[in-house]
Amino acid sequence: MSNVTQLVDAKANVVVQQLRNWNARAVSQVIEYHGQTTLVVPKELLRNTALQCRDNPALNFNLLSDVTCVDRFPFEPRLELNYQMISIPRTARISLRTSVSAQQPFVDSLMPVWPGANWLEREVFDLFGIHFEGHTDLRRLLLPEGFVGFPLRRDFPTEGQR
């Protein structure tokens, strides 16, 4: 985990350079692990960074593959969002990461950037309780409507609450 920009994956180098040219604060940390690159983005710059990733012709990340959350309880900020993106024309992958706390679980929705973020964000809302601002239809997806609680957080027991 370091701020190195000579990564094993040359295509990821391009992404880091382009994003930092656009906004020096866009990539606060670059994590490289077994050939995979993850860019840590500050929460408030998330949507604009995603727009850059999609619209910059040198990056061209046109498909949002996955939105995941990892609950790092008891470390703060606790809820860590991971976005997996694919550039089909460049045959490249990249991940973005941002973190929110459980007390203020608000992030910008990426639906304006990729409409495919719809159900992916609904699932994260359903299971972790992160509120995506700007999402057109944020309601529970997998669990019943009246369900109370966010099961995939680490402090929710596997067997459920009685």
Place this chain on the structure above:
Amino acid sequence: MVLNMGPQHPSTHGVLRVLLELDGENVVTSDPDIGYLHTGIEKSCEDKTYSQAITLTDRMDYLNPLGNNLVYCLAVEKLLGLEVPKRAQYIRVMLVELQRISSHLVWLGTHALDMGAMSLMLYCFREREEILKIFERFAGQRMMTSFIRIGGLALEPPAGWREMVKRFLEMMPPRVDEYEGLLTENRIWQGRLKGIGYLSPEQLIALSTTGPGLRAAGVAFDNRKAFPYSSYEEFDFNVPTRTESDCYARYLVRVLELRESLKIVRQAMDKITDQGPFKADAPGIIPPPREKMKTEMEALIYHFKIFTEGFSPPPGEAYVAVESPRGELGCFVASDGSPKPLRVHFRAPSFVNLQALPFMIKGQLIADVVACIGTIDIVLGDVDR
């Protein structure tokens, strides 16, 4: 009028509920309601060791259990930095392609059944029986095999497997010709499927659709070619595409993919040597062979530690994506250095592809809703996990 195409319905391929707002026979808006098969697999994986979680992965996309095993094992192997021997990779490729054929056969049979071509279903299931017999010979199980394990496979390939696979490969191509003869030029089939459920490639990419749905729109994106895994770069196969992006194009793409998979199985069968390792050599991670465990002290200790405590990958996260019959199947595993995963998430292709359904059926007839649900090829175990 709002009509409920309820969770119990013969054509929704599982427990899918779609709320249809209708104007006469045409759909104005629709809202899929999922979660009837949600069993909390991702949460349950956090309570099990990395090897124990493999049996849970079988049960997500239940028409592609070997593919699910593969993606999870590839992600954990990436976390460990483990190298799988080539022979094990070739066997994995062969089994996963056989699984792809069986999944496409189920899709074809049930889709034809929905459209009214009822005789085709049992033909497809008859061929699928041969594949399930092959899996039963390999793993002892027809469907939830858990045969692909971390570092390789569970067992040595059984005696006589080559004859079985060879017989299957000889039998299959004329049968596929038979299905195509019944459907491809059939006026009723074309009338039901041509021009139905059209979405442009830009819309599909914006909606994160992957798999045959995207390839039928002209975008030649296949994870096996774009980001090769498990020695796929050594195999010679094509990625079929069409441009019409309607239900008929998706049918043609899947049948062509079925034929390509037969080619891959034949190549894999030729590459697999009779002697060689079927799993990697990693003492603290992969259990030693039983003969060694019964005679050598170190092997016994490793066996004990692996099965009581489990192995601990270094802290980190890994995301690996494979090409399942439905699209990009991804597995995100996060480790905190303990024997149990911190988080396991599966990027399920059916889940993501299904959000395109309301866009596909807007303005279409109710009968076309059935065609569109079938053409997306959803498996509810994959949608809900």
